[in-house]
Amino acid sequence: MKITVVRPQDLGEAESHRWREIQKASPSLDNPFLSVDFTLAMGRLRDHVRVAVIEDGGEIAGFLPHERHGFGVGRPLGGYLTTCQGLVSVPELKIDPRDLLRACGLSAIDFDHLVAGQPTFAPYETDVRPAPVMDLSGGFDAYVERVRAGSAKNYKTVRYKERKLGRERGEIRFEWDSADIGTLRAVMAWKSDQYRRTGRVDRFAQPWIVRLVEELHSRRSDDFAGVLTMVYAGDTPVAGHFGLRTAHTLVGWFPAYDPAFARYSPGIMHHLHMAEHAANAGLHQVDMGKGGREYKEWLKTGVLMIAEARISRPSPVAAAQWLGRVPISRLRAVVVDNPSLFRAADRLLKGYGRARSSLLSRPISPPTAERSPEAQ
Template sequence: MKVTVVRPRDLGPAEIGRWRELQLTDPELGNPFLAPEFALGVGRFRDGARIAVVEDGPQVVAFFPYERGPAGIGHPVGSGLTDLQGIVAPPGLRLDARALLRACGLGVWDFDHLLAHQALFAPYHAARRVEPVMDLGAGFAAFEGEMRRAAPKTHRTLRYKERKLGREVGEVRYVFASADPADLRRLMEWKSAQYTRTGRADRFARPWIVRLVRHFHETGFGVLSVLWAGEEPVSAHFGLRGGTVMAGWFPAYDVRFGRYSPGMLGHLRLARGCAEAGVAEIAMGRGGKEFKECFKGREIPIAEGRVARRTAGAGLHWVRAAPLGRARGAVLDHPALYRRADRVLKTCARLRGRTR
C-alpha cells in the first residue's frame, strides 16, 4: 500500500467523493467529526492538520486525518474538540498502525474518543468508555415515548417546566437552524461564562476555535438552534450535521432561566427539530453528565490510548502525558470522583472570581 500525506486543502473533488463513499462502509463513520468538512475546516485554521491518503493499487482505501505537533507528536485532527476519532476506512482493511505513523512522520499518536471497534488501533487501547446517542430513527413521537417509559419523572418535570416557562416568561418557540450571527455570538458568550463558572478552560478564548465555529456556521455544516420564551433567548445549541447524524457540540443557556432546566428543555426541542429535519441520531459526546442518561437510546464504544514508535519524542511525551492520563481516567470512571472533582473546579472558579 502507498501512503501520501497532504494538507486538507489539497484534496480534490475525487478524493472528497471517495471519502464519502468510504463513510458508507461503516455506519459509525457517518459522524460529522469524521466527515471531510470537519478536516477541511480545521485545516483552514490549524497549520499542522494533515490527511494521510492510503492507496491500494489504483484505489484510495483509507483517509487518516491527524495533526502533527513538535517532535513528531500527533493527535486527531481538531484535538480537544472532537467527540469521535478514527480512520475513515472499510472495517476489513488491514493496516499496521506503526507503519502508518512512520509514513505520517509521527512518533506517537494520542487518541481519546476513538471508535473502539476499529481493529487497526485495538492493541493500543488504554481505556474504553461509551458515548451516548439519542436515537431518532423511528421519529420524535417514538423517541419521546421511550423517554417517557424509561424516565417518567424526568419527562413530566420537563414538560411542567416548559409550560411554566411559557406562562412566566413568554410563549415558548424553537428555531432549529438560525443563520443569525448575533445568535452565535450570544451562545459563545454564554459558553465562555459557563467555562469560567465551572473552572474549565474557555475554548472560545482561543481565536482559531472562534473562527472555526463561525466558518461551520456560515457554510451550513454547523447547525445553530435557539430556544426562545417570548422575546427572550433561553438556551442554544451548536452542533455539526453530516447527513442523518448530528454531533452535539456546544450547548449553553442563560443562567437567569436556570430554574426552568433550559439545557434539558433545549435538548428535548433539539430532538424534535432534528427528527423533523431528517436526522436519525444525535451523538451527545462522552462525559459524566447524568442528564444524558434519560435521552440516550444507544451507546457508541470509544477508546483512549496511544500508538507509539521507538523515538525520543514519543518517550518524552509518555513521561509528560501518562500520569495525567491515568489520573483523568480514574476520575472519569468513578461517578463519585467525577462529582467531587466537578465541585472542586466550581469552588476554585468562585474563589478566583471573588479575588478579581
C-alpha cells in the same frame, strides 16, 4: 500499500469524493468530525493539519486526518475540540499503525475519542466506553416514549418547568438551524461564561476556534452543515446549541444557556426540542458525546462505543509524551468512573471558577502616593 501525506488543501476533487464515498458506506463513520469538510476547515485555520492518504492496489482505501506538532508529536484532528476520531477507511483496512506513524513523520499519537473496533487501532485500545445517543430512527414520538418509560419523573419535571417558564416569561418557541450570527455569538458568550464559572478552559478565548465555529456555521450541504438552535421564552433567548451534522447524525458540541433561567432546566428542555426538530429534519440520532453528566443518562436511548488508544514508535519523544499524558488519562478515567469522585471534582472546579471570576472582577486600586513607582 502506499501512504502519501498531504495538506488538506492539496486534496483534489477525486480524493474528496472518495472520502465522502467511504464515509457514507460505513455507519460507524457517520460523524461530522470525520467529514472531509471539517478537515478542510481545520486546514484553512491551522498550519499543522495533515492527511495521510492510504492506497491499496492503486485505489484509495482510507484517510487519516491528524495534526503534526513539534518533535513528531501527533494529535487527532481538532484534539480536545472533537468527540470522534480515527481512520476514515474501508471496513477491512488493516495496516501496521507504526508504519502509518512512520509515513506521517510521527513518533506517537494519542486518541481519546477513537471509533472503537477499527482493525488498525483495535489492538491498542484502552478504556472502551459507551457514548450516549438520542436514537431518533423510529421518530420523535417513539424516542419520547422510551425516555418516559426509563425516567417518567424526570420527564414530567422538565415539562412542568417548561410550562412554568412559558407562563412567567412568555410563550416557548424553538428555532431550528438559525443563520443569525448574533444568535451564534450569544451561545458562544454563554458557553464562555460557563467555562469560566466551572473552572474549565475557555475554548472561545482562542480566536481560531471562534473563526472555526463561525465558518462552520455558514456551511450548508446535504452531507455536512453547522446547526444552530435556540429556545426562546417570548422574545427572550433562554438556551441554545451549536453542533455539526451529517445527513443522519447531529453531534452535540456547544450547548449553553442563560444562567438567569437555570431554575427552569433550560438545557434539558432545549435538548428535547432539538431532538424533535432533528427527527423532523430526517436525522436518525443526536450524539451527545461521552461524559458523566446525569442528564445524558436519562435522555439517552442508545450508545456508541468510543475508545482511548496510544500508538508510538520507540523514541525519547514518545517516552516523554507517555510520562506527561498517560498517567493523567488514567487518573481521569478513575474519576469519571466513580460518581462520588466525579461530583467532588466537579465541585472543586466550580469553586475554582467562582474564585477566579471574583478575582478578575475585583477592581484594582491605584497605588498610593507613598507606594508609587516614582516614590520607590
